[in-house]
Amino acid sequence: MNSLDLxxxxxxxxxxxxxxxxxxxKLVGLVxxxxxxxxxxxxxxAGLLPSEGTVAWNGRPLSGxxxxxxxxxxxxxxxxxxxxxxxxxxxxxxxxxxxxGDDESGVxxxxxxxGLSALAGRPVNRISGGERARVLxxxxxxxxxxxxLWDEPLAPLDPRHRLEVLVLARELAQSGSTVFLSxxxxxxxxxxDLLAVLCATRLRxxxxxxxxxxxxxxxxxxxxxxxxTPSLNLELP
Amino acid sequence: MKIKTxxxxxxxxxxxxxxxTGGFLACLLLWVAQAAAAPPGAQPAxxxxxxxxxxxxxxxxxxxxxxxxxxxxxxxxxxYCAAAGEARSYPSLASNGDAESVLxxxxxxxxCADYTRAEMVAQLRRAGARVVIFDHYFxxxxxxxxxxxxxxxxxxxxxxERIIGECEKRVAALDSRxxxxxxxxxxxxxxxxxxxxxxxxxxxxxxxxxxxxxxxTLGHIVGHGPQPSEAMLNWxxxxxxxxxxxxxxxxxxxxxLPPYEFMPAVKSGRAVLLPPAQLSCVSHLRVDGYEILAxxxxxxxxx
Amino acid sequence: xxxxxxxxxxxxRLIRFVLPALLVILAALVLAALATGDMPLSPARVWxxxxxEDSMAATIVWQMRLPRILSAILxxxxxxxxxxxxxxxxxxSLANPGLLGVSSGGAAGAVIxxxxxxxxVSLWFLPLxxxxxxVAATGGVLVLARHGASTExxxxxxxxxxxxxGAVTSYVLSQYIGLxxxxxxxxxxxxxxxxxxxxxxxxxxxxxVAAAALLWPLGRSMDLMSLGVSEAQSLGVDVRRVRRQMLSxxxxxxxxxxxxxxxxxxxxxxxxHILRLLVGPEHRRLVPLSLVGGAVFVLACDxxxxxxxxxxxxxxxxxxxxxxxxxxxxxxP
Numbered sequence: 001m002n003s004l005d006l007x008x009x010x011x012x013x014x015x016x017x018x019x020x021x022x023x024x025x026k027l028v029g030l031v032x033x034x035x036x037x038x039x040x041x042x043x044x045x046a047g048l049l050p051s052e053g054t055v056a057w058n059g060r061p062l063s064g065x066x067x068x069x070x071x072x073x074x075x076x077x078x079x080x081x082x083x084x085x086x087x088x089x090x091x092x093x094x095x096x097x098x099x100x101g102d103d104e105s106g107v108x109x110x111x112x113x114x115g116l117s118a119l120a121g122r123p124v125n126r127i128s129g130g131e132r133a134r135v136l137x138x139x140x141x142x143x144x145x146x147x148x149l150w151d152e153p154l155a156p157l158d159p160r161h162r163l164e165v166l167v168l169a170r171e172l173a174q175s176g177s178t179v180f181l182s183x184x185x186x187x188x189x190x191x192x193d194l195l196a197v198l199c200a201t202r203l204r205x206x207x208x209x210x211x212x213x214x215x216x217x218x219x220x221x222x223x224x225x226x227x228x229t230p231s232l233n234l235e236l237p
Numbered sequence: 238m239k240i241k242t243x244x245x246x247x248x249x250x251x252x253x254x255x256x257x258t259g260g261f262l263a264c265l266l267l268w269v270a271q272a273a274a275a276p277p278g279a280q281p282a283x284x285x286x287x288x289x290x291x292x293x294x295x296x297x298x299x300x301x302x303x304x305x306x307x308x309x310x311x312x313x314x315x316x317y318c319a320a321a322g323e324a325r326s327y328p329s330l331a332s333n334g335d336a337e338s339v340l341x342x343x344x345x346x347x348x349c350a351d352y353t354r355a356e357m358v359a360q361l362r363r364a365g366a367r368v369v370i371f372d373h374y375f376x377x378x379x380x381x382x383x384x385x386x387x388x389x390x391x392x393x394x395x396x397x398e399r400i401i402g403e404c405e406k407r408v409a410a411l412d413s414r415x416x417x418x419x420x421x422x423x424x425x426x427x428x429x430x431x432x433x434x435x436x437x438x439x440x441x442x443x444x445x446x447x448x449x450x451x452x453x454t455l456g457h458i459v460g461h462g463p464q465p466s467e468a469m470l471n472w473x474x475x476x477x478x479x480x481x482x483x484x485x486x487x488x489x490x491x492x493x494l495p496p497y498e499f500m501p502a503v504k505s506g507r508a509v510l511l512p513p514a515q516l517s518c519v520s521h522l523r524v525d526g527y528e529i530l531a532x533x534x535x536x537x538x539x540x
Numbered sequence: 541x542x543x544x545x546x547x548x549x550x551x552x553r554l555i556r557f558v559l560p561a562l563l564v565i566l567a568a569l570v571l572a573a574l575a576t577g578d579m580p581l582s583p584a585r586v587w588x589x590x591x592x593e594d595s596m597a598a599t600i601v602w603q604m605r606l607p608r609i610l611s612a613i614l615x616x617x618x619x620x621x622x623x624x625x626x627x628x629x630x631x632x633s634l635a636n637p638g639l640l641g642v643s644s645g646g647a648a649g650a651v652i653x654x655x656x657x658x659x660x661v662s663l664w665f666l667p668l669x670x671x672x673x674x675v676a677a678t679g680g681v682l683v684l685a686r687h688g689a690s691t692e693x694x695x696x697x698x699x700x701x702x703x704x705x706g707a708v709t710s711y712v713l714s715q716y717i718g719l720x721x722x723x724x725x726x727x728x729x730x731x732x733x734x735x736x737x738x739x740x741x742x743x744x745x746x747x748x749v750a751a752a753a754l755l756w757p758l759g760r761s762m763d764l765m766s767l768g769v770s771e772a773q774s775l776g777v778d779v780r781r782v783r784r785q786m787l788s789x790x791x792x793x794x795x796x797x798x799x800x801x802x803x804x805x806x807x808x809x810x811x812x813h814i815l816r817l818l819v820g821p822e823h824r825r826l827v828p829l830s831l832v833g834g835a836v837f838v839l840a841c842d843x844x845x846x847x848x849x850x851x852x853x854x855x856x857x858x859x860x861x862x863x864x865x866x867x868x869x870x871x872x873p
Contacts, residue, residue: 048770071776078771084631085766085821095764099776102760143775331578333850335735337604338578340596352721355663356736363738364599431717461717 001059003147003178004045008053014040015051016201022180022194024146027166027173029189029209030182032198033222038182039079041198042149045180046076057147071099075140079151081132086123089116092135096142106142113168114138115161129156137165141172148172150181154188162188163236186213186222197221283391285346286339288330290318291374292348294520295387297323299396306342310334319514319522336360346390350374374519376441377408384521404524408445411531414538415447421534422475423448423509425516426497427464428490434458438517439478446530447538448478466496474502476534480513509533555819562832566613569839573609574601576843603738611737611800612842613835614745616807618797620834621755623808624826625790628762629783630691633816637794637808640694640787641677641701646798647730648705648712649673654726655716666729667744667799674795677701691769732804732854734842745800751792752831758785759824766821804838804854810861811837837861 002021009018015037022028030038043049047062047070055062057073065073075096083092093116094107111117114134119127124135133156140148148169154162166188169179173193189195190209197204197212199221205212218226284306287296293312296305297320310332311317312324331338336357339347344366349358351372361368369390373379381401388397425432425439433439435453437460443450451472452458456465477500481487488508491497502508510533515526532539550558574586579600581589589597622637630639637643653659653669684697709730716722761782764772773779797804811834812826819825841856848856 043770046774048773067773067778068776071774074774076770076774078768081771082631082768084633085816087763087821091763091822095767095775098760098764139775331850333735333852334578335604337600340600341579350721351657351660352719352725353660354725354736355660355666356738356741359663359738360604360736363603364596460719 002056003058004180005056005059006041006045006053007056009041009044009055010052011037011040011044011049014201015044017053018044018198018201018203020196020203020206022178024178025173025176026178026193027169028178028180028194028196029192030180030196030198031184031186031189032182032204036198037201038198039151040201042076042151042180042182046074046149048076068099071143071145073145074147074149075143075145077136077140077148077150077153079155081136083125083132086125088121089124089127089131089135090120092124093138093142096139099143106144110138110142113141114164130158130161133157134161134165141168146177148177148179148181150179152182152184154181154183154185159234160236163234166191167236186218189213283346284342284344285348285391286330286342286344287312287348288339288353289348289350289371290514291350291383291519292371292387293318293324294320294518294522295383296348298400298521299384299388299393300391302326304391306344307339316513317517319512319518319520319525321514336364340364340366348387375436375438377404377445377521377523380519380521380523400521404521407524408527411445411527415531415535418447418535418538420447420449422451422473423478423534424451424469424472424474425478426491426503428494430464431461432456432458432464433461436460438519438523441523442511442515442526442530445524445527447535448530464496469496470499474500474507476507476509477502478511478516478530479508480511480516484508484510550818555825558815558819559829559832562829562836566832566836566839569836569843570609570613573612573839573843574605576846577605604736607739607742608734608737608842609839610742611734611745612839614742614748615734615797615801615804616811616834616836616838617752617831618745618748618793618834619804619807620811620830620837621752621827622790622793622797624812624823624830625755625762625786625793626808627812628766628823629786629790630695631766631768633813634809636805637790637797638702638805640681640698640791641705642674642791642794643798643803644702644705644709645677645680646670646674646795647803648708649676650729650799650802651709651712651726654729655712655719655722657722659725663738663740667741670799671744671795673705674791674798677705678791678795728852729802730854731852732802732857733845733852734801735852737800741800745796747792747796751789751796754785755789755793755827758782758789759822759827762786762823762827763821766823801853804857806854806857806861807834807837810857810864814864 003024004022006018006020010016018041030041032038040049044051044055047055090107090111093111094104097103097105097107111120114137116131116134116138119131124132133153137150137153140150154165157165169181172179183189190213192209194207195209195212196206197217204221205217215226218224283304285296285300285304286307287293287309289309290311293308296308305327307328307330308324310330312329313321315321318324328342339361347361347366347368349368349370351370353370358368358370369386371383374383384397384401385394388394423443432452434450434456435458440450440453451474455472456468477491479487479491487510488503488506491503497503509530511526511529515523515529518526575581575583577600581597581600585594585597586601588594589601592598619637623635626635626637626639627633629635649672650666650670653666658669659666680701681694681697684700713723713726761777764775764777765779765782765786769779812830815826815829815833819829838853838857841860842853844860845851845853845856
């Protein structure tokens, strides 16, 4: 049973008849040019945007799931977050436990994992963009939701933290969760289990990166030519 | 609870309060003893507070000095009250008052108008004061009715009838003098764009002083209405009626103000002066205003 | 939208003392207000009046001062918590209860009632007309914005309605300008004040208590709602239901407060803001603090206005609130 099933999901003008099924325990990337509809797809998958067609989690259609339970099934990380009020970093991360009765289990460990313990008391609107991105990810992790939907989580992060996040995502996948994230860096994308390519609101391809990232597709979808030069491979020490 | 602590002579701060309270209570006892020794059958004293200028004038005319507890906050202002001089010897209410500020004068009777806030009227009644509301005050007949109403409250009906009799005599005398005069065509200019038409105190003044209020006959304005600036320049205004201390200073603001600055009457200074309070007087004292205006407009009828 | 920098001024260990401190201040203000008034009553007479032993003092204290004090407390609590809700709803710490036209609707209703003379007939008409106006205004906003529409749409509809209702008020003022006394009453009311509040007004203000009770458990949801609708929904908040609750509670609170005290401004903007600067943005803490803090603020302003010679509440809230707020902002790092 797939952890996420989208069948003919359509949002007029923003998403056209997307059918995709994501199996459990996979780290899946979502790539596509700007304006292809990546954020829209993730919102539809998270149940935040109504669409024609069907959305199902673990075989259960979305419409039958009450709101608190939805939050326990799925976590969504927005591309940008604006914080009007200065909640502390710790309390923002703890907001992820709302659907679990506001207990605080796992909050401090997750803060430590993301290197945010020193910032725990700082107001969230007074930290840098990259730190804020890590706070949003930490909040998503803390929900313990088996389906993680992340909208461009790596973009504001520095190279080290990008790798750390991918390592964490890999661990989550290995423990049975599904992580579906959109990204622009195709070289990072090649390390993921599956890749979905969205182009002009439609799904072009779904499969392993090696199969999908062919020169033809790259030229057609992204308008770039790929050459096989020795690339810079980054690793955590 | 904190209230109890205030009353027990606890601590240095509260002793003066206890002393003051004790002293107050002693005086109160003395006063009660004195009052108890008063001759039997003494009339319950009437104390009246007047909330509006119109009722100030009525009260000053009808009541004994000891019966007047307080007058309205505009009572002493000659711009508003035709009996301002008399009003000075009495206390006046604060302008932003509430029911308490009226009750502190211990009134048995409070005089209000129909535009007094309903909450204040209710609060005054709940405190046990009798509240009389005057809601008709535009015409001379209304003024007489109000005099009679107040006199019934004060028990001095004869005095009211005497005042009314005098007023009627004066009005009749004025009417007979003005019987054959040509009505003077007047307006009451204003600096803020609204002039009085029919159904106003100014109209009543004109009716009894041999004047035609052009704002009513030509402008068809009812009550106070916006002045028809352009049409007014064509009106055959004999004379403008202004209010102030003297004619020069009363007319001065209009010499630079459109449309009045272009009016022949203003340019050549054809104006008559009224005391300011008379332009809005709603009591029987308006008869003074009739006489002043009539004499100013038709001096030939008074020789 | 910019985030107003919000650092806490109080160290964490002192935060838990803010509510008890506010309650103590409120009690002290209640006592001060009992002893304040045009009729000079000594504390002994006030106490005698409370125990109904001195009939004039009893009338003053029970019929005049107590209803005024209770009205001040309820109106302050209502305006302040309505402001808090609006700030969470619109995710903007500069939001105020009047944004959606509720208070200008109440003003229009009241102004029409005064001008048409209904207000003189009975003291119920004015507050009820204000509530009718407020309810009509909210209905108008919802219709203009179409049910379930975004906050931007609601805000714009509120702006339009505020303008329209302001025009209605101006029109009424200009039409009845010959009735100077009525106009004076209208302006008097528009400044907002608590003179001559009766037990009827306290009765009209009682829905505030119910609304406050319903608001109390929404604190945590308001935290999440202030992140944004999608974020809150993804974290498990039933956003449609919570938004409806927040909007209707803010409307009821503002409408009733306006009906009782006229158009008092500034309370709903400043009190939650100041409290947020003191104790941080957690709404579970801010809801009870806003209720008590608003009561303290309005009661203090009312007393100050009376001691200053009869200045109306609306003037005092502005005169006191603005400089205090500026001072507080200067202290931030």
